[in-house]
Amino acid sequence: MGLALVSGKSIYEKYCLTCHQADGGGVPNMNPPLIKTSYVLGNKIRLIKVVLNGFLENVDIDGESYSNVMPSHDFLKDQEIAAVLTYVRKNFTNKAGPVTAAQVKAVRATNKKKA
Numbered sequence: 001m002g003l004a005l006v007s008g009k010s011i012y013e014k015y016c017l018t019c020h021q022a023d024g025g026g027v028p029n030m031n032p033p034l035i036k037t038s039y040v041l042g043n044k045i046r047l048i049k050v051v052l053n054g055f056l057e058n059v060d061i062d063g064e065s066y067s068n069v070m071p072s073h074d075f076l077k078d079q080e081i082a083a084v085l086t087y088v089r090k091n092f093t094n095k096a097g098p099v100t101a102a103q104v105k106a107v108r109a110t111n112k113k114k115a
């Protein structure tokens with residue numbers, strides 16, 4: 001498959017849908033929605049890091065807390081992470097700009113994991 005044909009929708013359905021649901025609505029108190037959250041619409045570096053590192057901190061997301069844990073998806077290629085985040089940022093009533101593979105690559109290069 002050529003890089004240009006990487007489909008954000010199919011990556012979402014394979015890796016994200018079980019938790020965040022087909023409509024991006026999440027599961028109350030378990031998995032957060034991806035609809036107009038500050039993470040989805042906000043800083044792209046922070047958003048890319050959620051996918052690379054997973055999300056383990058027990059922090060509130062726009063005032064709610066969620067009991068499940070999101071695993072790291074750093075096995076996905078730069079192009080795949082860019083495609084799935086662009087898909088998320090343009091669906092579920094979200095209207096935000098794309099994430100590029102170059103941006104994912106740059107974040108991955110500086111991404112420091114805790115030792």
Ligand code: HEC
Nearest residue numbers: 015016019031032033037039040055056057066068069070
């Ligand atoms: C095993 C379930 C699971 C999978 C799979 C999963 N997530 Fe998550 N995700 C979560 C949970 C749970 C949180 C919040 C964790 C917390 O509050 O500590 C979260 C947080 C997030 C956040 C930040 C909070 C928000 O609601 O905006 C984003 C963005 C996100 N996930 C996107 C994705 C994407 C994109 C994928 C697929 C590549 C994915 N997730 C796969 C469970 C999952």
